[in-house]
Amino acid sequence: MSKEKFDAIVVGAGMSGNAAAYTMASRGLKVLQLERGEYPGSKNVQGAILYANMLETIIPDFRDDAPLERHLIEQRFWLMDDTSHTGVHYRSDDFNEPTPNRYTIIRAQFDKWFSRKVREAGATVLCETTATELVLDGGGKVIGVRTDRAGETIHAEVVVLAEGVNGLLGTRAGFRKVPKPEAVALAVKEMHFLPEEVIGERFGLTGDQGCVIEAAGTISRGMAGLGFLYTNKESVSLGIGCLVSDFAATVESPYTLLDAFKDHPSIRPLLAGSEVKEYAAHLIPEGGYKAIPQLFGNGWVVVGDAGQLNNAVHREGSNLAMTSGRIAGEAISMIKSQGCPMAPENLSLYKAMLDKSFVVKDLKKYKDMPALLHTNSRNFFMTYPQLLSKAAQNFVRVDGTPKIEKEKATTAAFVKARSRWGLFSDAVRLALAWR
Numbered sequence: 001m002s003k004e005k006f007d008a009i010v011v012g013a014g015m016s017g018n019a020a021a022y023t024m025a026s027r028g029l030k031v032l033q034l035e036r037g038e039y040p041g042s043k044n045v046q047g048a049i050l051y052a053n054m055l056e057t058i059i060p061d062f063r064d065d066a067p068l069e070r071h072l073i074e075q076r077f078w079l080m081d082d083t084s085h086t087g088v089h090y091r092s093d094d095f096n097e098p099t100p101n102r103y104t105i106i107r108a109q110f111d112k113w114f115s116r117k118v119r120e121a122g123a124t125v126l127c128e129t130t131a132t133e134l135v136l137d138g139g140g141k142v143i144g145v146r147t148d149r150a151g152e153t154i155h156a157e158v159v160v161l162a163e164g165v166n167g168l169l170g171t172r173a174g175f176r177k178v179p180k181p182e183a184v185a186l187a188v189k190e191m192h193f194l195p196e197e198v199i200g201e202r203f204g205l206t207g208d209q210g211c212v213i214e215a216a217g218t219i220s221r222g223m224a225g226l227g228f229l230y231t232n233k234e235s236v237s238l239g240i241g242c243l244v245s246d247f248a249a250t251v252e253s254p255y256t257l258l259d260a261f262k263d264h265p266s267i268r269p270l271l272a273g274s275e276v277k278e279y280a281a282h283l284i285p286e287g288g289y290k291a292i293p294q295l296f297g298n299g300w301v302v303v304g305d306a307g308q309l310n311n312a313v314h315r316e317g318s319n320l321a322m323t324s325g326r327i328a329g330e331a332i333s334m335i336k337s338q339g340c341p342m343a344p345e346n347l348s349l350y351k352a353m354l355d356k357s358f359v360v361k362d363l364k365k366y367k368d369m370p371a372l373l374h375t376n377s378r379n380f381f382m383t384y385p386q387l388l389s390k391a392a393q394n395f396v397r398v399d400g401t402p403k404i405e406k407e408k409a410t411t412a413a414f415v416k417a418r419s420r421w422g423l424f425s426d427a428v429r430l431a432l433a434w435r
């Protein structure tokens with residue numbers, strides 16, 4: 001292996017690495033993919049919602065054999081206080097379309113399937129192999145990687161860093177800084193197993209229809225964070241994540257939050273009688289546009305979570321990972337077909353193409369959102385959900401109080417909690433960050 005030279009080495013067999021390796025191998029490039037896990041997906045954690053469009057662009061007939069759980073027909077957004085949730089639900093029969101838009105998946109199964117496609121496209125995939133170091137020539141060009149297989153060095157014209165949020169190789173080589181604690185969330189997740197028909201009854205689903213709940217509020221104890229519940233065929237994925245900086249500043253632990261979330265009166269009945277079989281914890285990049293590091297250099301590119309390409313506002317990550325991996329693969333294939341070197345001036349094509357895609361456009365749109373939510377987290381994740389719950393209860397409870405007095409009481413509660421100026425400035429800042 002060490003004598004062989006590849007067109008490209010892809011480090012990591014997650015969403016971004018598989019997309020990059022598949023794209024290059026199916027265009028005839030000689031590709032080696034390294035994965036430290038026992039098998040692709042063994043180390044990976046996701047909720048997990050798969051966004052079909054981005055996979056379809058890479059493998060149009062993926063629905064024929066990909067391990068998909070349920071197609072999503074309903075999305076619930078909940079703002080929670082300790083005893084209630086105020087929700088907006090969107091359910092549409094339009095999502096029972098022939099080629100559904102979103103599915104739930106289980107990454108351990110899905111990544112194995114994706115990796116099989118990568119092999120079938122012609123790439124060599126080596127599991128249980130950790131890339132320990134990037135190898136540079138005297139001019140600072142990356143010419144390969146060293147692995148933990150007896151310190152073996154493998155050479156390639158370009159290395160695609162698809163190593164996920166920790167990005168140790170890129171950090172060690174000085175291509176990016178260690179993400180700041182306020183730019184990453186720590187999420188914990190459990191899989192609760194239930195019979196398929198019980199899930200159908202509890203969520204009003206038939207066949208392989210699915211439902212997701214995204215939740216915010218006092219469940220994160222005033223920290224910037226979100227909870228989720230996704231229906232799979234015979235299990236429910238449940239998780240919660242908050243910023244690492246917030247965990248560090250409080251005495252809260254992710255496990256305590258998850259236990260409290262499971263025990264919330266709105267969640268408990270949905271899980272009743274389930275058997276917990278799997279537990280996982282993982283980081284999520286949440287710094288947004290301003291946290292994106294340099295994405296290409298002399299003989300290297302960065303894709304997916306390693307490049308902080310994650311849209312925390314819309315809870316999208318795997319689609320940005322797949323798209324950045326595909327675009328990097330396309331750019332590298334073009335450069336190779338023109339016989340040009342994998343130099344920064346040529347690899348900048350990747351960044352130029354990425355800038356034109358939804359990946360960078362979406363992250364740019366919400367560039368001020370992470371800072372706003374992270375610095376005002378107590379208002380957005382504690383005060384407002386509590387106020388909203390009180391207002392909703394005041395609205396629906398019929399107790400002989402005249403409606404005019406109820407409305408006055410609701411307004412007074414908001415003003416008392418935040419003052420008129422506080423409410424105005426929060427609304428303006430939110431609108432500006434969202435525009």
Ligand SMILES: Cc1cc2nc3c(=O)[nH]c(=O)nc-3n(C[C@H](O)[C@H](O)[C@H](O)COP(=O)(O)OP(=O)(O)OC[C@H]3O[C@@H](n4cnc5c(N)ncnc54)[C@H](O)[C@@H]3O)c2cc1C
Nearest residue numbers: 012014015016036046047049131164187304305317318321
């Ligand atoms: C709890 C949770 C819920 C989420 N829910 C969703 C969701 O519902 N929808 C969504 O779109 N996104 C979701 N995400 C985000 C999504 O999981 C990521 O954006 C996506 O997995 C990023 O893909 P990636 O290929 O960049 O990184 P990863 O999937 O993390 O893959 C990186 C791979 O590189 C390997 N690796 C790392 N270092 C080395 C090395 N040195 N040598 C060899 N191999 C290496 C790892 O083992 C791993 O297989 C969620 C994330 C979490 C944590």
